[in-house]
Amino acid sequence: MPSLSKICSSFCFLSLLPRSRSRAPNPQAMAALRRFSSPAILPLRRFAASCPFSATAGDDQAVMTVETSVPFTGHRIDTPSRSVETTPKELLSFFREMSLMRRMEIAADSLYKAKLIRGFCHLYDGQEAVAVGMEAAITKKDAIITAYRDHCIFLGRGGKLIEAFSELMGRRAGCSKGKGGSMHFYRREAEFYGGHGIVGAQIPLGCGIALGQKYSKEETVTFTMYGDGAANQGQLFEALNMSALWDLPVILVCENNHYGMGTAEWRAAKSPAYYKRGDYVPGLKVDGMDALAVKQACKFAKEHVLKNGPMILEMDTYRYHGHSMSDPGSSYRTRDEISGIRQERDPIERIRKLILSHEISTANELKDIEKEVRKEVDAAIAQAKECPMPDSSELFANIYVKGLGVKDQAP
Known part of the structure; x- marks a missing residue:
């Protein structure tokens, strides 16, 4: 020795x-x-x-430096460096986490078609780099609030698969006790405030969370997420105006997957440069299919807003499924477009190539990770199916008027 x-x-x-x-x-x-x-x-x-x-x-x-796929584009702000520090451990964790998210969403598609998931269901596959890159730059004390495409954000916040599938299937073990469904995932202990079904309604709520953080002097920030379809909402501009006046530590994250429901961005927005929409607020356009670029941008944004107030991040991303499970996703875009994005920009394949090019892992080892992920998802689904439904008395729980709708108990 x-x-x-x-x-x-x-x-x-x-x-x-x-x-x-x-x-x-x-x-x-x-x-x-x-x-x-x-x-x-x-x-x-x-x-x-x-x-x-x-x-x-x-x-x-071992620290290694990787350059982002494309440069950042800034509005009223200098852009961060394209050189991102990472480690083999982080790259492997990105690969596993995104593979788990992808497999969960593919499984949710099957469960919906089997009528085990009811109601609305919006899948996130294709956009996984935003979820994992954001988490890599912040802590669980920082808050996140998002719209209804929320399953993978919940996993990124430390949520469990059994909680996710149970919620999707309306079971008692779900993260919202089976009463929220796909659109209303929630994890208070990790500062994840949902999952909101009303388009754009989460934006002023997120700014309110940031107001609480500033008032408490917590030195934490709120990531308020919305899609390009919500980017034209008046409440966004009202909330952003107040946040700028009060220098709130809020980062508005526009996940631009280029289609609001079935409408292409160019048909709905006169200016689809969403990172510039704040005018008086700085913005940054980010390749949202590059997990390392997202990590770099979110780290940069957090440091900025703690000192200077709000900022907009536009994540240039893409969803593979339709807007929701009722949307085939192919009537307003071509299958060639979808397959082209998969081949050229897929976030998981980018990380796979990076891992292989640096000889961090072999192709067979990465396939083994994917097999483990598949087994983990299958086991969680089987377990969720065995979970009971909420008791009928839960229909009247969490309502502010006591006894509303509850029959008098026999003496």
């Missing part, structure tokens, strides 16, 4: 190695890290971690 002094001096050497600005980790650092990652020297590595000059990360934590 190497001596303690040798271990510490080696970690000191690692800390002085320059980070590679290329798309690959620094070769010297990677080789040195591999030499000192055996279990036999783990106790010494832990000791070295307490030294101020040490750099003790293993290969999965």
Whole structure:
């Protein structure tokens, strides 16, 4: 076993190695890290971690720099750097999380067609990079509120598959006790405030959450999410005006998937440059199919709004399914358009290529992850199917008038 002094001096050497600005980790650092990652020297590595000059990360934590797919476009603000720092561990977590979200939404499609999910159901597949990239830049103390395409945001906030599928199928174990359904996911302990079915109505609510954060001096922010279909709502501009007047720590995130229901953005908006809509509020256009670009933009936005007040992020993204399950999604756009986006911009495939090009994992190992995800989703569905429906008495729970509709109990 190497001596303690040798271990510490080696970690000191690692800390002085320059980070590679290329798309690959620094070769010297990677080789040195591999030499000192055996279990036999783990106790010494832990000791070295307490030294101020040490750099003790293993290969999965080696810092690497990746350039975003396209530049950011700014309005009334300088844009962040395209060079994003990440690690092999983060890239693998992105791959797994997005694969889990994708599989959940595909399964929800099947459950809806089998009539196990009723009512409205809006799927998120294609837009997963927004959910995972945003979470990578913030903490669970920061708040998120969104519209009705909310399943994957809920998972990103730490929600469980069993809670998601139970809610979709109206079961008691659901995140909203089976009473909210697809559009009303909620996770208060992780500052996730839904899931809202009225177009644009969540925007002033999100600005109100940010007002509470500023009043409490929490140094946290609120991400208020909406689609391009809601971007023309008057309440957006009213809420944004008040937020700018009061310098609230709110980030308005327009998930622009280019179709509000079945209407293309160019038919509904005279100016589809949604990141410029605030005029007096800075904005940033982001490739919403690039998880690392989303992470960089959200980190940048959080730092900005804590000091300066609101900001708009336009996420250029795309949904593969129709607007909802009642929409085939092919009457107002071509199948070639959808397949072209899948081939060129799919967020999961981008991360897969990045992982393979840097030899972080093999193709077979990534397939194994996808198989594990499929089993996890199948198990959660089976478990959710066994969950009971809410009791009929729940129909009158959480109503402000006591006893409304409840029959008198027999003596």
